[in-house]
Amino acid sequence: MSQASPVTVYDEQVPYHHSPAGEVLPCGRALSVTERIVIVFNQCFSDVDGLNTRLQGGQEEPYYRPAGDRAAAWHQVEFTRDYAASALHEAAHWCVAGTARRQQPDYGYWYAPDGRTAEQQAEFERVEVKPQALEWIFSVACGMKFRVSADNLDAGLGPSEDFKRNIWAQAQHYCEQGANARGINRAVRFARALAQAFGRPHPLQADYYHLEDLE
DSSP, X not given: OOOOOOOOOOOOOOOOOXXXXXXXXXXXXXXXXXXXXXXXXHHHHOOTTTTOXXXXXXXXXXXXXXXXXXXXXXXXXXXXXXXHHHHHXXXXXXXXXXXXXXXXXXXXXXXXXXXXXXXXXXXXXHHXXXXXXXXXXXXXXXXOOOOOOOOOGGGTOOOOHHHXXXXXXXXXHHHHHGGGSTTOHHHHHHHHHHHHHTTOOOSOOGGGOOGGGOO
């Protein structure tokens, strides 16, 4: 029997607060979902003797900055404002990026802006399958609703059915392979830590991911 995905939709958007050192502050209130995600990521990966990487919100646009790209001693994964989905999406891109890519600003990729042609959109969907599959897994770990991002509103092109199917198939593959899936050790660590922090079941369970749930 299929098991329903353990999702509780969080729609809260609250001001994003951080200290100069990148540590999230309670500010006299309960931490938001986004702040909790940042805390978990930084607990997993900010150790200077490890990957020395921090997740940072409050930005106008997402971006990845290796330590040598600015006056800071750590690598920084930046996401848009206080959006939890953006935090998970950018964390997913970081988890997919290999060692060489993580030494380059924005992983060395050139980003085609909104308004892409059909051909450019097809290429976008090809490279977005793995990060969006991981974002889906991270969302389930937090109890959040996941929505496929085509990121091309100006052209009026939503996510294709093939794109959705490929994201679902990739999520199934990650669940089946678990920690043995090539190149996602960081993703598995982050997903497990998120689930523990949010009091959720282990997210790498194939029954949580259904093609018909993708919007």
